[in-house]
Amino acid sequence: MKILVCYFSGTGNTKKVAESIKEGLEGQEVDLQKIKDVDPAEIGKYDLVILGSGIYGGMVSKNIFTMMKKITEFPPKVAFFNTHSSPMSYSKKAYKRIIKKFETEGSKVVGNFECIGENIGVPKEVQEKMLSNLPPEEQEKQRKRLEEIKGRPNAKDLENAKEFAKSIIE
Ligand SMILES: Cc1cc2nc3c(=O)[nH]c(=O)nc-3n(C[C@H](O)[C@H](O)[C@H](O)COP(=O)(O)O)c2cc1C
Known part of the structure; x- marks a missing residue:
């Protein structure tokens, strides 16, 4: 083929x-x-x-x-x-x-x-800023997710x- x-x-x-x-x-x-x-x-x-x-x-x-x-x-x-x-x-x-x-x-x-x-297109500072704007529980969830999809x-x-x-x- x-x-x-x-x-x-x-x-x-x-x-x-x-x-x-x-x-x-x-x-x-x-x-x-x-x-x-x-x-x-x-x-x-x-x-x-x-x-x-x-x-x-x-x-x-x-x-x-x-x-x-x-x-x-x-x-x-x-x-x-x-x-x-x-x-x-x-x-x-x-x-x-x-x-x-x-x-x-x-x-x-x-x-x-x-x-x-993994979303490697977003600079670390931007990602951190986005995360810090979230309520603590959601922030925790998102951080866990980011860790899971690393690599x-x-x-x-x-x-x-x-x-x-x-x-x-x-
Ligand atoms: C500008 C931008 C928008 C994105 N939008 C989404 C989205 O809507 N949903 C999603 O699951 N991932 C989204 N992602 C994550 C990418 O789909 C993911 O990292 C993908 O593996 C990127 O593929 P590439 O490295 O071949 O470009 C986005 C990433 C970027 C940079």
Whole structure:
């Protein structure tokens, strides 16, 4: 299979996941590209496109939508992945419009993966300021959460990403 793994990653978490996905696709013909390097006219030449992004303000990156608008021919199969820092799931919500577009154009959705990515985009001082404005109980909860997600995606998350990739092509 000819496969494209493409992604937007502001602070590197989604990039790590994309690289692990590529590792999991061993034996296939795989291109790994940043979303801004993707030629939308080439998308239809792949058997499978695996599209990923971090979550920013509840959404995937605008760069994904920009690229989507320029696709002329859609691939037979598509899969998605995202990284985010909150405990909720974004798989369906954040890709809703994108999934709809691919399906309307005849692409089959064959997978959707997500994992936690530590929010390293916020400077420590800003984070501290935000935390100090919270009521003590909430502050405690948020600090605990920040500690929990430190270093993610971790080795286990990346192993899961690899397994996800394997499961798609099996
Ligand atoms: C500006 C900004 C907005 C974010 N908004 C959300 C959000 O709405 N929900 C969430 O769970 N995580 C949010 N995050 C956390 C990122 O989704 C998370 O750290 C992700 O792994 C970033 O991926 P990247 O390193 O590939 O850019 C946000 C991070 C930044 C920098």
